[in-house]
Amino acid sequence: GAGVSQSPRYKVAKRGQDVALRCDPISGHVSLFWYQQALGQGPEFLTYFQNEAQLDKSGLPSDRFFAERPEGSVSTLKIQRTQQEDSAVYLCASSSGQRNTEAFFGQGTRLTVV
Amino acid sequence: AQRVTQPEKLLSVFKGAPVELKCNYSYSGSPELFWYVQYSRQRLQLLLRHISRESIKGFTADLNKGETSFHLKKPFAQEEDSAMYYCALSDPGSYIPTFGRGTSLIVHP
Numbered sequence: 001g002a003g004v005s006q007s008p009r010y011k012v013a014k015r016g017q018d019v020a021l022r023c024d025p026i027s028g029h030v031s032l033f034w035y036q037q038a039l040g041q042g043p044e045f046l047t048y049f050q051n052e053a054q055l056d057k058s059g060l061p062s063d064r065f066f067a068e069r070p071e072g073s074v075s076t077l078k079i080q081r082t083q084q085e086d087s088a089v090y091l092c093a094s095s096s097g098q099r100n101t102e103a104f105f106g107q108g109t110r111l112t113v114v
Numbered sequence: 115a116q117r118v119t120q121p122e123k124l125l126s127v128f129k130g131a132p133v134e135l136k137c138n139y140s141y142s143g144s145p146e147l148f149w150y151v152q153y154s155r156q157r158l159q160l161l162l163r164h165i166s167r168e169s170i171k172g173f174t175a176d177l178n179k180g181e182t183s184f185h186l187k188k189p190f191a192q193e194e195d196s197a198m199y200y201c202a203l204s205d206p207g208s209y210i211p212t213f214g215r216g217t218s219l220i221v222h223p
Binding site for chain 1: 118158163216
């Protein structure tokens with residue numbers, strides 16, 4: 001594809017609702033990252049996949065957050081029982097997984113919890 | 115733990131003025147450092163990386179290991195440089211980029 005694709009672009013969820021955010025990385029990219037970006041802040045790391053293996057999930061803020069990449073390509077970030085503090089832009093990035101290589105970002109999903 | 119600090123939230127200059135966006139990092143080892151840029155309504159994208167020692171759109175950045183800094187510089191700012199700039203550090207082991215909070219650069223005509 002042309003680049004990293006995320007869907008939906010915008011999501012409004014009622015407090016307590018579950019949401020699923022999708023990321024289609026660049027074909028062949030081994031590494032996939034999820035970030036959370038609050039208003040006026042930089043991207044904060046959530047989790048990292050190398051192929052289908054989730055190698056680092058230290059940034060997930062609570063056990064309500066869950067990510068998967070079952071076949072080593074498309075990834076889904078799921079947030080259960082959403083709360084207002086979950087409102088943010090969720091960014092997905094992919095890279096070839098080599099040294100000094102850049103991360104290619106999607107447009108992000110803006111989640112608003114009301 | 116690795117950390118990236120961008121002390122200025124906003125930098126406002128006039129066209130033709132020099133620009134320096136500051137970035138300091140903390141990392142025990144040899145980090146990989148990058149500058150990313152986000153123009154209005156566009157996605158975050160790479161501007162330059164320290165290993166390449168390149169100049170992109172007139173911007174350069176020098177890694178100073180003694181001061182643990184990687185400041186971004188441009189001698190003559192242009193209006194089209196107005197954007198959010200993020201300094202990022204990658205752990206050479208995991209390649210996970212850690213970002214600073216960003217600096218908003220506004221270049222006035």
